[in-house]
Amino acid sequence: MLAEILHTLPQVLIDGLALGAIYAIVALGYTMVYGILELINFAHGEIFMTGAFIGTAILITLTGLGWIAVMPALLALLLVLVITSVLTGFIGMGIERIAYRPLRKAPKLITLITAIGVSFLLQDLVRFITEVKRGNYILTGPSMFTDRVEVKTSSVLSVFNDASFKESFIIVFVVAAIMMITLDFFINKTKWGTAMRAVAQDRDTSALMGVNVNKVIGLVFFLGSALGGATGVLFAIQYGTIDPYIGFILGLKAFTAAVLGGIGNIRGAMFGGILLGVLEMFASANLTLMTNGVFGAEYKDVFAFAILILVLLFKPEGIFGKVVMEKV
Amino acid sequence: MHILELRDIHAFYGGIQALKGVNLYVDKGEIVTLIGSNGAGKSTTLKTISGQVKPKQGNIFLNGKDITSALPHETAVSGVAQVPEGRRIFPRLTVKENLEMGAFSVKNKKVVAERMEKVFHYFPRIKERLSQRGGTMSGGEQQMLAMGRALMSGPNVLMLDEPSMGLAPIIVEQIFSIIKELNESGMTILLVEQNAYQALQIANRGYVIQTGEILMSGQSSVLLRDDQIKEAYLA
Structure with a gap:
């Protein structure tokens, strides 16, 4: 059995990294907002979904105008990523301003329910617009970066099978890595990051330092939503077809990844996302084998979440969550 | 013109009227102390000045400018620094980052570096701990860091809320002598203290607050000799 698991390991890792990178960036949005407001922003998964739709819509429009044919694909992608992330960034900021800020002093549960409401609103809004424009709410964008690349992993270790990936995998991974490294730098090394x-x-003491707390919270929502929206674009390119409900389960998993890494912890969210992605792909490839066919690949989520429960049983603060000793 | 002035301030804190017509002023270069027992309204007075509590009635002036409705970050930027009760160091920021946050509104990096040197002059121990997390320091060190952080903004008025709270007597001595030293170099200070005797020792003037009202005010030397104060606060 071990040999068979090893056969597929290179492919599992590649697919797991692509999915995990997507979880990781969406997880960042959850963890940043939680860190600053102790709010689980359930609408964040929907921001991701909205980003996927906005990005795909721009790509379809550019294709219609005939620009994609003449433009280098990477440039088109960059353009789409920038426009989408700015738009979703402002949507996220707007949601905070309209739906969450008036409830800042209300019990946390009220804001949580509001977040769920915003989530439904975005789903239905996107569904409505897409149906009006296209007659169907399931959307398939123009295919980009679909050439397959073979990796001769069998020559590294004979027990491995060869693996392959779409070119878009590289795009997803590189863009995700750039976003994560930039965010990490911003938060740890810049003045506004320190203020965050x-x-x-x-919060109160920050205001005494001359920090405009509302501006900082707005910034957090902008950054989280911009990254989430850009990730939606990456998702659409990697997996092709999108619908208004992709944000729900993906958001749930990304939130799980944030908890796994230690909610409120930036690097924890990145690690948790990658880990969850790889676990899921591992389960998807090997569950049938490991359980003699009792559980099929469709139980991959059960497997991934079982691991989550195990981790949290032994380390409730998450893998990177630290219990900081504070003297009074 | 007074550098800071409160006129007939009425304020509510947690549903009860904490201040009932407080009048108070601080002149440039003074140390003014506000003394009183627990719950008398000392902290609420400071919070009203810094904008954390909105007064129901009355006005607050900074250099003659009405700042009654200013938000906390606006008041901070306009030159009032507060060392909050319980120090409120950012526990997971490093000591250096804590100081940098104090200078958040200062754009010029050179000025920030100069001020940091000045802070090291008053609190040499901070310099040895720059990369340590704020939350891991002792109470006395945190108090020093909180004061250093407040100085980083280059304030016109420095407000200290119970700097002696929970500290060993020898540390309190040090803190008070640094407050005195700061004042001698020109800093205007409003000091809130339960430790009335020590506060009056270094202050020019004092106000005694009781259940939200100023009971008495005057030169520290006069207050120190007052029988009523001696009995209530200096015993």
């Missing part, structure tokens, strides 16, 4: 961490730790 300060507001997360002590």
Whole structure:
């Protein structure tokens, strides 16, 4: 059995990294907002979905105008990523301004329910617009970066099978890595990043330092939503077909990844996302084999979430969550 | 013109009227202390000045400018720095980052570096701990860091809320002598203290607050000799 698991391991890792990178960036949005407001922003999965639709819509429009044919594909992608992330960034900021800020002093549960409401609103809005424009709410964008690349992993270790991936995998992974590294740098090394961490730790005292707390919270929503929207574009390119409900389950999993890594912890969210993606792909490839056919690949989520429960049983604060000793 | 002035301030805190017509002023270069027992309204007075509590009635002036309705970050930027009760260091930021946050509104990096040197002059121990997380320091060190952080903004008025709270007597001595030193170099200070005797020792003037009202005010030397104050606060 071990040999068979090893056969597929290179492919599992490649697919797991692509999915995990997507989980990781969406997880960042959850963890940043949670870190600063202690709010589980359920609408964040929908921001991701909205990004996927906006990106696909732009791509379809550009194709219709005949621009895609003349433009280098990478340039088109960059353009779509930038426009989409700016738009979703502002949508996220707007949601905070309209739906969450008035409830800042209300019990957390009220805001949570509002977030679920916003989530439904975005789903239906996107569904409505897409149906009006296309007659169907399931959308398939123009295919890009679909050439397959073979990786001769069998020559590395004879027990491995060869693996392959679509070119889009590289795009997903590189863009995701750039976004994560940039965000990490921004949060840890810049003045506004430090202000974000300060507001997360002590809002009142941050204000006494001259920090406009509302501006910082707006910034957090902008960044999280911009990254989430861009990830939606990556998802659409990697997996082709999208519908208004992709944000729900993916958002749930990304939130899980954030908890797995330690909610509120940026690097934890990145790690948790990658881990969850790889676990899921591993289960998808090997569950049938490991359970003698009792559980099929469709139980991959059960497997991934069982791992989550195990981790949290032994480390409730998550893998990177730290219980900081604070002296008074 | 007073650098800071409160006129007839009425304020509510947690549903109860915490301030009932407080009048108070601070002149440039003074140390003014606000003393009183627990729950008398000392902290609420500071919070009203910094904008964390909105007064129901009355006005607050900074250099003659009405700042009554200013938000906390606006008041901070206009030159009032507050060292909050319980220090409120950012526990998971490093000591250096804590200081940098104090200078958040300062755009010029050179000015920030100069001010940091000045902070090291008053609190040499901070310099040895720059990369340590704020939350891991002792209470005395945190108090020093909180004061250093407040100085980083280059304030016109420095407000200190119970700097002696929970500290060993020897540390309190140090803190008070640094407050005195800061004042001698020109800093205007509003000091809130339960430790009335020590506060009056270094202050020019004092106000005694009781259940939200100013009971008495005057030169520290006069207040120190007052029988009523001696009995209530200096015993």
